[in-house]
Amino acid sequence: xxxxVKRVVQHGECTIDATTGNGHDTLxxxxxxxxxxxxxxxxxxxxxxxxxxxxxxxxxxxxxVVLYPGDHGHLLPQxxxxxxxxPGSVAAILFNLGYLPGSDKQVVTHAKxxxxxxxxxxxxxxxxxxxxxxxxxxxxxxxxxxxxxVAFFGSLSSKQFEMTAYKGPTPAPTSPVAYIFRxxx
Ligand code: SAH
Numbered sequence: 530x531x532x533x534v535k536r537v538v539q540h541g542e543c544t545i546d547a548t549t550g551n552g553h554d555t556l557x558x559x560x561x562x563x564x565x566x567x568x569x570x571x572x573x574x575x576x577x578x579x580x581x582x583x584x585x586x587x588x589x590x591x592x593x594v595v596l597y598p599g600d601h602g603h604l605l606p607q608x609x610x611x612x613x614x615x616p617g618s619v620a621a622i623l624f625n626l627g628y629l630p631g632s633d634k635q636v637v638t639h640a641k642x643x644x645x646x647x648x649x650x651x652x653x654x655x656x657x658x659x660x661x662x663x664x665x666x667x668x669x670x671x672x673x674x675x676x677x678x679v680a681f682f683g684s685l686s687s688k689q690f691e692m693t694a695y696k697g698p699t700p701a702p703t704s705p706v707a708y709i710f711r712x713x714x
Pocket of ligand 1: 642
């Protein structure tokens with residue numbers, strides 16, 4: 530996924546990490562966009578925002594990232610309705626669903642908020658841009674979220690999005706699945 534995203538994102542572009550977690554993907558995006566680019570990072574847990582901020586500062590890229598403590602199911606549709614960032618302008622949007630690694634697993638993503646966030650993400654993406662969604666199925670509620678997310682993906686027009694799914698060499702019913710969507714022009 531990282532290699533794919535890196536090929537697409539140009540220096541100076543805007544990207545979104547919709548679930549910053551411990552900040553690994555946020556740091557990756559900050560490196561992709563370079564000093565003139567921007568990453569918008571969202572997480573509903575303050576512990577995740579704090580872990581992400583610490584990682585970015587340790588790597589000297591904190592000024593490229595704006596962190597939003599909050600619900601991506603609320604924030605992404607709000608950004609879309611305010612045209613900030615502009616619809617059709619974002620180079621890459623990453624979702625890493627499930628729970629914060631190392632946490633007590635009490636806070637997990639849910640379809641009720643994941644779906645509005647994904648809908649907004651599809652409209653924020655620029656032509657040629659990438660939406661990457663890694664879905665975890667092993668935790669409580671994970672399989673239900675997976676089913677709803679997959680149904681949403683099925684509703685996307687193949688004229689507008691090219692989809693690839695990575696299930697790993699020996700997929701189990703509970704193993705994660707990574708989806709990559711490339712918005713066609
Ligand atoms: N399971 C993955 C990591 C997922 S991290 C792995 O093993 O690598 C998922 C992150 O999503 C967590 O940090 C959690 O706090 C965050 N999250 C959960 N619901 C959210 C929401 N509605 N809006 C934004 N972030 C959310």
